[in-house]
Structures are given as structure tokens and as C-alpha cells.
Amino acid sequence: MDTKRDSSFERMLAADSKMRIFNDTVPAGILVIGQEDGRVVFSNRYFNEAFGVDAVALLGESWESFFVDKDERQELMVEFSVRDQVRDFELRLRGKDDTVLWGLASLAPIMVDDEELLLFAFSDVTKLKHIEGKLRELNEIKNRFLGMAAHDLRNPIGAIRSMSNMILKLDLDDERKGKLLQTISRTSDQMLALLNDLLDVSVIESSEFSLKQRTGSLGALLKERVALVSLSAEKKGIRLFCDIDGDTDIELDPGRVAQAIDNLLTNAVKYSAPDSIVETSARRGGSSVDIRVRDYGQGIAADEIGRIFMPFERLSSTPTAGEKSTGLGLAITKKIVEAHGGTVGVESTPGEGSTFTLSFPL
């Protein structure tokens, strides 16, 4: 250990009490090292704490061991040799318990008692780095989402455009015009449904999404939704049954849970052949109240089932009577149930049908 060198730097600090306070309180790691040999002459309190080192034990040690990547130290020194100082150099250092700290470092020459030293300052940006990574990931999801939404809206808009042009430019009889107008109306209904689902997803994903919870009976809510969906299911000759068992009171946002249940019920009807049945139940278990919706429809292929709750995933099962399909319903359902602290599940056998479960904690 080169005691002469460290004592001269220590002397300089001791002589200037303001500098001592600065070194103890500045929220950045500071190392002073020998310009030639890279041996530590001084480390400030922040550095010692962040890196879990003892100031005295560190004196005379090489600073190399702090670098995760030796090439980064090499690059830093090359840049220093070009400009005689470095600012905002991004590098990774080995922190306490072998953690990796991301930091912005600067390096500047200092002279103390004719000794050429280097002052290395390091500000920890590990948290920012993690946030940056998360934001990048979210941005990619958002772009993918936007791309899919734009793609899904382009086709119906194109169809509406060409059909309305036909009505305007061609001399069509009333019957043909009527048919085109019906298709335009149906297509715009589908677009509206997609836009509503998209708005729902964006509200649910946003920080403003909050549940308006109160105590309510899941069983009673299921019964109400089954009665409503039965009206439209009748057109396909599909009958819905409802079985409620035990006290099904939980804390819930009735509007949102109704939306989640409706998605399961309309899917069961949508992906089943005409004249089949759908069985539903609300049951109280040990720690949850579970809603089940069982259909005897097409079922879901085993290699696709893992994607079913993801946004914009439409699988090979398709609506049996030309109903709308946005691939967003189950993603919305999952978010709503998770916002209640619950979980969603599905079991299915292709050709035999599917059972969806929503579990709400008691």
C-alpha cells in the first residue's frame, strides 16, 4: 500500500473541512486513484456504502475489480487519453453482494502534492436502467397493439368504402342497394364493437382504472347475465342453464364483473353449434367463489390454449353464425378478474367443448 500517496490526499481533505463534508455527503460514488497504477487513494462514503467496501481496506487496492467488463475500463481509459477527461460514460460496476450497478461515470485528472491522480465519479442509474428497459418493452407492446388495431380497422373501412362507392356510382336496383347497406351497417357495428373493446382495454390498462367495489352476490349477477344472454342465444336455439350453490357474496364491481361474465357467455354461444346447451354455475369454495361456464362447442386446440387470454388472439375456433370477433374479450375478462385479485382458467377438449372458470377471492 502506498501510504505516502494516500496520506497526501487525506491531508488535502483534512485541510479543507468543506471538501470533507462534500465528500461525505455527495450522492455519487467517488474514487481517487493513481493515474499510472489505478490503485485506490481515496473512496468517499457513498462509494463505500454502495459497493460494500471498507475505506481503509480499499486503500492501495486496484480499482479494476469494480468493473464488470474489463473492456469498459479499457474504453474509459482510451477516451480519457484522447481528451484528458471523460464525462457521462456509461458503464457497469460490481456492487455490494455481486450486484451489477449501472452508472454514469466521469474521470478527471487532479494533482495533489505533485502526484498525478484521477478522480472517478460514479452516479448510480440502475433503477433508471430498469425503468428504461420496462418502458421499451411496454412501448413495443403498445406498437404491436396499435399495428393490430389499425390492421383490424383497415379491412372493414376498405369494405365500407368500396360498397358506398358502388351505391353512389353504379345504377343498382333497390334490392341490391338494400343488401349493400345492410352489409355496411353490419360492418360498422363490428368496427364499433372493436373500438369499444379497444377503449376498454386502454382504460383497464391505464393508471386511472379503478374498481367501484361493493358487497354483492356473484350468483345473482350470473343469473341476471344468463337471462340477458339467453335472449340472443335463442336465435341459435342455444339454451343456457344456471346453478348457484352457497353464499356467493364478495366485494365486486358489478358493472365490470358483468362485463367479464358476458364475455364468457357470449363466447360459449358464439363458438357452439346451434341447438346446443351452455351450463353455468357459481359456487363457493374454501377461499374463493368460482364462476364456471361450460359449453359443448368446438373446443380449443391444445397448442393454442396458452394464448387465449392474450389481446388480439383469435384462434382456429371461429364463430358459428357470423358473430363479431375482436380477440379482445378474454383479455379484458382476465384484466377485470385480476383487478379483483382473482384468477381465470380454461379447460377444453377439441370437438367436445370448453369450461372457463373465474375465481374471485373471498
Ligand code: ADP
Ligand atoms: P373474440 O371472441 O372476440 O374473438 P376472445 O378474446 O373472447 O375474442 O376470444 C379469443 C379467441 O379464443 C376467439 O377468437 C376464439 O378463437 C377462442 N375462443 C374463445 N372462447 C371460446 C370458446 N368458448 N370455445 C372455443 N373457442 C373460444
